[in-house]
Amino acid sequence: MALKLTDQFLAELDVEAAATRRVLERVPEGRDDWKPHPKSMPLGRLAQLVAEMPGWVAMTIDQNELDVMSGEGRARPVLTTTRERLEALEKSVAAARDALTRTTDDHLMTNWRMLAGGTLVSEEPRYLVLRHSVFNHLAHHRGQLTVYLRLNDEPVPSVYGPTADDSRFA
Numbered sequence: 001m002a003l004k005l006t007d008q009f010l011a012e013l014d015v016e017a018a019a020t021r022r023v024l025e026r027v028p029e030g031r032d033d034w035k036p037h038p039k040s041m042p043l044g045r046l047a048q049l050v051a052e053m054p055g056w057v058a059m060t061i062d063q064n065e066l067d068v069m070s071g072e073g074r075a076r077p078v079l080t081t082t083r084e085r086l087e088a089l090e091k092s093v094a095a096a097r098d099a100l101t102r103t104t105d106d107h108l109m110t111n112w113r114m115l116a117g118g119t120l121v122s123e124e125p126r127y128l129v130l131r132h133s134v135f136n137h138l139a140h141h142r143g144q145l146t147v148y149l150r151l152n153d154e155p156v157p158s159v160y161g162p163t164a165d166d167s168r169f170a
Helices: 005-024 043-062 082-102 126-151
Strands: 065-067 111-116 119-125
Touching (some): 005 082
């Protein structure tokens, strides 16, 4: 019997949430405007993005589309402390878990659309959106955040394996 998609995503959510928590715990407070290059995202914005990204699971399951130019969700409060970011992570993980437990694999096979100013950017099955635009995207930005940690002389925690600062295997 094949493992359901929802079960696979729930298991992955647990692993990714733990790794994300370890990284967010190391983000230095008071350096929110720091960035490694003028074209780079500031540290505080990147940390908040990483904390809130698991919540995109619920958005992908509960909404049929998102217009990235609509401004939806942009009026969120800015998170500046470790506690606030960790609370946001827990809230976004809980929303993801709730959405995954109440959806079905059949629903994950239905299409989801991304628009930009009403123009279709992409349309693909929800399970692919979860894989590429949520979980892989989270890993990408969390990886950026670990580079920011290193450049700020903060210890880099184990994510998928040991680091120079954390010898345990995640």
